[in-house]
Structure formats: C-alpha cells, structure tokens
Amino acid sequence: MTGTDMLLEIDGLTKAYPGVVANDAVSFQVRRGEVHALLGENGAGKSTLVKMIYGLVRPDAGTMRLADAAHEPSEPRAARAAGVAMVFQHFSLFEALSVAENVALGMESPPPMRTLSARIAEVSEAYGLPLDPDRLVGDLSAGERQRVEIVRCLLQDPKLLIMDEPTSVLTPQEVEILFHTLRKLAAEGTSILYISHKLEEIRVLCDKATILRHGKVVASCDPREKSARQMAEMMVGASFLAPARAKGAKGAPVLEVAGLSLTSANPFGTSLKEVSFSVAAGEVLGIGGVAGNGQDELLAALSGEALVPAGQVSLKGQAMGRLGPVARRRAGLCAAPEERLGHAAAPDMSLTENAALTGITRQRLARNGFIDWSRARGFAEQIIAGFDVRTPGPENAARALSGGNLQKFVIGREVLQKPAALIVNQPTWGVDAAAAAAIRQALLDLAAGGAAVVVISQDLDELLEISDRFAVLNEGRLSAPRPAEGLTMEEIGLMMGGAHGMHEAHMHAV
Amino acid sequence: MNLAGIDPILLLASLMVAATPILLAAIGELVVEKAGVLNLGVEGMMIFGAIAGFVVGVETEAPMLGFAAAALAGAVLSMLFGILTQVLLSNQVATGLALTLFGLGLSALLGQGYVGIKAPVTADFDVPLLADIPVLGPILFQHDPILYLSIGVVVATWAVLRYSRIGLILRAVGESHDAAHALGYKVVRIRLAAIAFGGACAGLGGAYISLIRVPQWTEGMTAGAGWIALAIVVFASWKPWRVLLGAYLFGGIAVLQLNLQAAGVKVPVEILSMSPYLITILVLVIMSSDRARAALNAPAALGRVFHASN
Numbered sequence: 001m002t003g004t005d006m007l008l009e010i011d012g013l014t015k016a017y018p019g020v021v022a023n024d025a026v027s028f029q030v031r032r033g034e035v036h037a038l039l040g041e042n043g044a045g046k047s048t049l050v051k052m053i054y055g056l057v058r059p060d061a062g063t064m065r066l067a068d069a070a071h072e073p074s075e076p077r078a079a080r081a082a083g084v085a086m087v088f089q090h091f092s093l094f095e096a097l098s099v100a101e102n103v104a105l106g107m108e109s110p111p112p113m114r115t116l117s118a119r120i121a122e123v124s125e126a127y128g129l130p131l132d133p134d135r136l137v138g139d140l141s142a143g144e145r146q147r148v149e150i151v152r153c154l155l156q157d158p159k160l161l162i163m164d165e166p167t168s169v170l171t172p173q174e175v176e177i178l179f180h181t182l183r184k185l186a187a188e189g190t191s192i193l194y195i196s197h198k199l200e201e202i203r204v205l206c207d208k209a210t211i212l213r214h215g216k217v218v219a220s221c222d223p224r225e226k227s228a229r230q231m232a233e234m235m236v237g238a239s240f241l242a243p244a245r246a247k248g249a250k251g252a253p254v255l256e257v258a259g260l261s262l263t264s265a266n267p268f269g270t271s272l273k274e275v276s277f278s279v280a281a282g283e284v285l286g287i288g289g290v291a292g293n294g295q296d297e298l299l300a301a302l303s304g305e306a307l308v309p310a311g312q313v314s315l316k317g318q319a320m321g322r323l324g325p326v327a328r329r330r331a332g333l334c335a336a337p338e339e340r341l342g343h344a345a346a347p348d349m350s351l352t353e354n355a356a357l358t359g360i361t362r363q364r365l366a367r368n369g370f371i372d373w374s375r376a377r378g379f380a381e382q383i384i385a386g387f388d389v390r391t392p393g394p395e396n397a398a399r400a401l402s403g404g405n406l407q408k409f410v411i412g413r414e415v416l417q418k419p420a421a422l423i424v425n426q427p428t429w430g431v432d433a434a435a436a437a438a439i440r441q442a443l444l445d446l447a448a449g450g451a452a453v454v455v456i457s458q459d460l461d462e463l464l465e466i467s468d469r470f471a472v473l474n475e476g477r478l479s480a481p482r483p484a485e486g487l488t489m490e491e492i493g494l495m496m497g498g499a500h501g502m503h504e505a506h507m508h509a510v
Numbered sequence: 511m512n513l514a515g516i517d518p519i520l521l522l523a524s525l526m527v528a529a530t531p532i533l534l535a536a537i538g539e540l541v542v543e544k545a546g547v548l549n550l551g552v553e554g555m556m557i558f559g560a561i562a563g564f565v566v567g568v569e570t571e572a573p574m575l576g577f578a579a580a581a582l583a584g585a586v587l588s589m590l591f592g593i594l595t596q597v598l599l600s601n602q603v604a605t606g607l608a609l610t611l612f613g614l615g616l617s618a619l620l621g622q623g624y625v626g627i628k629a630p631v632t633a634d635f636d637v638p639l640l641a642d643i644p645v646l647g648p649i650l651f652q653h654d655p656i657l658y659l660s661i662g663v664v665v666a667t668w669a670v671l672r673y674s675r676i677g678l679i680l681r682a683v684g685e686s687h688d689a690a691h692a693l694g695y696k697v698v699r700i701r702l703a704a705i706a707f708g709g710a711c712a713g714l715g716g717a718y719i720s721l722i723r724v725p726q727w728t729e730g731m732t733a734g735a736g737w738i739a740l741a742i743v744v745f746a747s748w749k750p751w752r753v754l755l756g757a758y759l760f761g762g763i764a765v766l767q768l769n770l771q772a773a774g775v776k777v778p779v780e781i782l783s784m785s786p787y788l789i790t791i792l793v794l795v796i797m798s799s800d801r802a803r804a805a806l807n808a809p810a811a812l813g814r815v816f817h818a819s820n
Contacts, residue, residue, distance in 0.1 A: 055694070076692075076693060092686075092689040092692040092693055094685040094690075095685065095686075096685050097678075097681065101678055104678060105682050105693060
C-alpha cells in the first residue's frame with residue numbers, strides 16, 4: 001500500500017486503564033473516501049479508540065498517521081485542526097443554546113454569528129439536512145439534533161469524519177437520508193469511520209469493517225460479502241441463541257390505559273396526549289419510537305412516579321392512577337426504568353439493598369417495619385443466580401457492575417416478583433448481545449407465565465422479535481397497536497412519523 | 511411624623527450607594543453560576559474583602575489601594591473554594607457555607623485592632639458637565655468611582671455573555687460540562703476563572719461597605735448582604751439587567767425605610783426593617799413567575815460536580 005492512498009494509518013495503538021486494557025496493539029488503515037466500519041460489542045474498545053484519534057485520550061503506545069503526517073493530538077482542538085471531526089453517540093449539544101451557537105462552539109475560529117448562520121443554512125441545504133440556525137437545540141427532535149452535529153463537522157471540511165452510533169435515535173427514513181449524505185461525502189473524498197453494532201446498516205453502507213473484541217482487532221472483512229450473522233459471531237466470538245417464544249392463547253386484559261394525558265415535568269420533555277392501550281395476560285406489547293417522544297413520561301405514568309386521574313391506568317379493572325409506586329407494586333404493577341444507575345438502582349448501595357428497595361413489598365422483606373436482611377440477601381442471591389449476574393456477591397455496590405450485568409439484575413429483580421404486569425423501558429440499551437438475548441428471553445418467559453408485558457424500546461429489531469403487538473409513540477401520542485408479525489420497516493417508519501419535518505429533503509435525496 | 515424631611519434627590523442618590531455592594535456581589539455570583547458553579551460563600555468573601563480593603567485603605571491612606579486589595583483578597587479566598595470544589599470535587603453547597611463561616615471568623619480576627627477607626631475618604635468623581643444637570647446631576651453623576659465601576663461591570667457582563675465567544679463558552683460550560691469537555695474546552699480552568707471573578711466582585715462589594723457606605727469597620731458588618739445577592743441572582747433569572755434592578759430595588763427600599771423610621775412613621779420598626787428583603791424578592795418572583803422561561807435561562811449544570819471520565 002502506498003501512503004498516498006491511505007488517509008489514516010493506526011499501528012499498534014495501546015491504551016490501558018487500571019484493571020482493563022481498553023485497546024491492545026490495535027492496527028488498521030482507512031483509505032481516502034472509504035466508509036470504514038468499526039464493529040464490536042460494548043466494552044470492546046471502540047469508543048476508547050476513536051477518543052484517541054480525536055485527541056480526548058492519549059495512547060500509552062503505538063502510532064497514528066493522518067494524511068502522511070504523524071497524528072498525535074494532545075487535545076480535540078489539535079485533532080480538529082488536523083482534519084478530524086466527530087459526531088458523538090451521546091450528543092455533545094447544549095439544549096439552552098441556539099443551533100448557530102452550538103455550531104460555533106465546535107469550531108476553532110468561527111465567523112461572526114450572522115455569517116455563520118448563513119453558512120449553516122447553506123451547507124445544511126446542500127447536504128439535504130435543512131436546519132434553522134436560530135432555533136434552540138432543546139426544541140429539536142433527535143434527528144434534527146444529529147443534523148446539528150453533522151453540519152458542525154461539515155463546516156470544518158474534515159478529512160476524516162468519525163460517527164459513533166449515529167443511527168440509534170433515528171427513524172428508518174432518517175437513516176436513509178443520513179446514509180445518502182454520508183455516501184455523498186465519501187464520494188467527495190472524505191473518509192468516514194462508522195461505529196455501530198447494527199450489522200444490516202453496515203452491510204448497506206460500509207466498504208470495509210474492522211472488528212474489535214476485548215480491545216483487540218480480531219478480524220477485518222468486506223461487510224457486503226458477509227452475512228449479519230457471520231459478523232455478529234465474529235464480534236461475540238461465539239454463537240448464541242436467538243430468543244424462542246412459545247405461542248400461547250392470550251388471556252383477559254390485565255393492564256388498561258385509557259385517555260392517559262400527562263404534562264411533562266421537564267421543560268424539554270414531551271407531554272403525553274390521550275394514550276390508550278390494553279395488554280392481555282400472556283401478551284407482550286412493544287412500544288417503539290424515537291427517544292424523547294414521551295417514553296420517559298409514559299414509564300413515569302405507569303410506574304406511579306407521576307400521578308394521573310384514577311381511571312386512566314387500571315390493573316385487572318382496579319383503578320391505579322392515584323396510587324404511588326409502592327401501592328402499584330403491591331397490586332402487581334411493576335416497572336423498570338431506562339436509566340440503570342440512579343433511577344433503576346441506587347449506584348452506591350449494595351445489590352442486597354437494591355433488591356430490597358423494590359422487592360420489599362411483594363417479597364415480604366420487612367417484618368414489623370424492620371428489614372429482614374437475611375431474606376433480602378436471599379432475594380438478591382436468587383436474582384444473581386437466576387439471571388446469571390456476574391458479580392462476586394450481593395454485598396457489592398450496584399455501581400461496580402458492568403452495564404449488562406446491572407441491567408440483568410434490574411430486570412431480574414422485577415421479573416422474580418411475579419408481577420401481573422411489567423413495564424420496561426429500554427431493557428437492553430448498551431447491553432452486549434448475549435445479555436440482551438437473556439433479558440429478552442426472561443421477558444418472553446414472564447409473558448408465557450401469564451403476565452402482561454410492555455416493552456418500551458428504540459431498538460426496532462428487538463421489538464419485532466419479542467412483541468405480539470406493536471405501537472409507536474410519536475410526539476406524546478400512541479399509534480393504534482398492530483400485530484407485530486409481518487410489519488415491515490417501511491411501515492414502522494411511517495408509524496414513527498417518517499422523517500420528522502424533512503419530507504422534502506427526503507424526496508430530494510432519493 | 512415628618513415626611514417633608516425626606517429629600518427625594520438625596521434619597522435617590524443614597525439609594526445607589528446603598529445598592530452598590532449587593533450589585534457587585536450579585537453580578538460576580540451571576541458569572542459564577544452561569545459557569546455552572548454554586549458558590550454560597552458570597553457573604554464570607556464580602557466580609558473578607560471588607561476587612562482587607564479597610565486595613566489596606568487605613569494603613570496606606572489610599573482608598574483605591576484598599577479596593578484593589580479587597581478584590582484580590584476576595585479572589586484569593588474564592589480560590590480556596592475553587593480548589594476544593596473543582597479540583598478536589600467537594601460538595602459545592604457545603605464548601606460554600608464553610609467559606610462564609612470561615613470568612614466571617616477570619617475577618618473578625620483580622621479586624622481586632624481596627625474597630626472604631628475612621629476610613630480614609632474616597633473622593634467623589636463628578637462627571638464633567640453631566641454633574642451640573644439639575645436633579646439628575648446629584649442623583650446620577652456625583653458619586654465615587656467604584657459606583658460607576660459597578661455599573662460598568664454589569665454592562666460588560668451583559669455584553670460579554672451575550673455577544674462574545676468567551677461568554678458563549680462560559681454559558682456552554684454551565685449548560686453541560688460533559689458536552690463542553692467532549693468538545694475540548696477546559697471546564698475546570700474556565701470555572702476557576704469564573705469563581706475568581708466572582709470572588710473579586712464580592713471583595714469589592716464588601717470593601718464598598720467598609721470604606722464608603724459606613725465607613726468604618728465593625729464585626730459582621732455585611733449583615734446578610736451576600737445572601738441577598740445570592741437570592742437576587744436566582745430571582746433575576748440570571749439576567750444582568752434584572753440583577754441591577756433587583757439590587758437597586760433592595761437598596762432603594764433599604765434607604766427609604768431608614769428615612770421612614772427617622773421620620774417616625776407609625777409602622778412597627780420590625781416590619782420596616784424586613785421590607786427591603788420582602789419586596790425585592792416578591793417583585794423578582796413575580797417577574798420570574800413563568801417557570802418554563804426561567805428554567806430555560808438557568809444554567810443546567812448548576813451545582814453539579816464535574817469529573818472528566820477519561
């Protein structure tokens with residue numbers, strides 16, 4: 001390979017943190033104008049690797065070359081000057097600032113605001129990503145926020161664009177527009193380093209893939225020649241079972257929600273508007289939708305964190321709306337929220353204490369107002385054994401567990417309480433494939449045992465895999481649930497409101 | 511009762527003098543909070559500035575040197591808070607409260623030999639021409655230089671926060687320190703600079719009390735001005751012009767109620783004494799009653815500990 005053909009050459013890059021080697025002698029190259037996928041499970045070292053390229057983290061050993069010059073950025077500013085731009089997984093945006101101000105913050109020497117606004121309008125139109133520079137970012141949809149990040153990068157004429165899990169918050173139609181933009185950029189000679197674990201997308205978009213496992217490069221391939229299954233097995237290093245579901249007859253309605261409306265407590269949140277659905281015993285209802293369309297509010301209204309008029313939520317005909325979380329748990333309505341640390345679990349408390357926090361009512365862990373610690377410990381051990389939670393023991397703090405293990409614990413804690421109805425939000429977010437499969441199986445088993453299960457998630461593949469019926473939350477409204485079997489991505493995309501406010505650009509892009 | 515004894519021109523002129531210490535402390539705290547830091551030690555930094563300014567002013571007989579020393583002293587004391595909260599990641603509320611107690615105690619110790627001494631006189635600076643305007647002249651343009659400086663600081667803070675890149679970065683750090691860090695901004699350094707600015711302003715405000723307003727040293731002489739400054743920042747929705755309004759409102763009512771007391775108005779003294787606090791907060795609460803809009807202006811990362819995760 002001649003140097004002129006390669007944009008980025010990484011050789012033997014190593015970075016160790018106390019107790020874990022995040023990257024172990026990683027080497028790969030990216031050509032000019034190539035869309036290069038970086039694949040791997042959570043914790044495989046993808047994020048650390050791109051942070052080193054972007055100058056946020058310094059490598060312990062190894063070299064990087066960008067466009068035939070040594071690339072040793074000491075801070076993001078230096079990386080940006082060298083032509084590296086990055087779109088972050090968790091948006092690096094400021095909600096209370098305008099689009100133009102957000103863009104200015106990501107540039108080295110931004111022009112005056114008025115010139116910048118005009119440039120934003122111009123560039124965003126040219127790439128089919130229209131944006132109003134004066135709007136507050138807090139008022140934008142997730143897809144539009146990502147456009148702000150992309151436009152911020154494009155204004156710097158990057159040689160290398162790094163995208164960290166860019167499609168996790170987009171509707172299928174928005175993904176299509178994004179891919180169109182990326183292909184256009186690649187055709188113009190910009191290289192793109194694309195991080196994802198959505199294998200079908202990588203097969204459609206990327207020219208080459210480098211696969212990381214436990215911080216090491218384990219394979220590289222042409223994703224167009226491999227099946228998604230083959231790549232998944234390279235990522236995990238083993239084959240794993242897809243969840244199996246038993247077809248059973250559905251029972252009587254258990255959880256009924258009628259005309260549920262709730263004003264969001266968050267100034268940038270979405271209020272629920274007239275949400276109605278009913279879930280029968282033994283049924284899984286999947287609720288999809290882009291993040292920030294009322295998912296958190298729906299969970300709060302169902303779990304009892306937010307009170308609503310009594311009749312709007314009922315369990316087996318009993319009104320639940322005015323009851324708090326403890327009373328709802330006692331009646332059999334359990335919930336597991338999205339945020340593991342700080343919402344579903346208290347980070348600095350032990351697993352025993354965390355088990356007792358929600359299990360105390362249904363598992364009878366208290367006697368005469370005093371906690372029965374041996375029973376609580378027993379309950380925690382039951383969860384750890386039943387859900388394969390990898391931890392030295394129940395006295396460990398919740399914070400010490402990896403995301404996947406804590407998620408298994410949090411879901412297991414609710415499932416083992418044998419609820420009549422269980423609501424979960426993003427049950428497998430940021431969880432590795434094997435743990436995700438185990439969690440999905442547990443939810444299916446719970447439903448098979450006669451519980452009503454509501455799964456709120458942004459992972460459409462997950463929802464189609466485990467749901468009996470499927471509905472979409474869009475701007476606080478719930479679409480009419482439809483049988484999940486036979487739904488296509490195209491139909492789901494339309495249920496999700498298509499490409500938010502950008503139909504015109506979409507038509508133009510196709 | 512003798513209301514005729516109250517001279518409206520003198521009243522308005524002394525209103526500005528009464529409001530200046532709070533104005534200085536509040537505008538400094540506004541910058542600190544906009545950077546996402548809650549420093550409850552304003553009272554401590556003010557009283558420390560008051561004694562530092564007084565000591566240097568008396569010893570050198572140059573009040574301006576006293577003010578410079580007060581600003582420096584406030585900034586130095588604020589760095590104690592800055593290092594504890596930003597570098598050693600201590601809790602901001604607890605550290606701020608401790609700073610107030612520390613400042614009160616330290617200033618009482620340093621001020622032992624200075625009780626009962628009179629401060630050197632700070633010469634008024636009459637703005638040429640403008641000072642001769644009838645009515646407006648004596649109210650607005652016949653004051654000491656620090657009072658003009660305080661208004662200048664408000665204008666500068668407003669303009670910098672609104673129009674400059676430094677201001678944008680400061681607001682960004684206060685809005686989301688994680689995002690700012692991801693973009694490569696030095697969150698801790700920016701916050702330390704904001705804290706030092708806040709400390710210097712609070713120190714100046716304190717010295718204004720001991721060198722101009724009273725002008726002598728007594729223990730605990732700031733008498734809660736730092737707390738009122740903190741309240742004004744919040745109820746002014748972090749807007750510099752509203753801080754100016756809040757401070758002048760407080761100063762105005764404080765002066766007016768003293769005049770009313772002197773005039774022998776038949777209202778219990780206790781009610782008159784509490785009136786500046788009540789009315790200032792009431793007015794600003796009503797102005798910021800639209801919760802959604804007020805929340806939009808509040809720095810979202812206010813009081814949260816920042817720790818770079820990589």
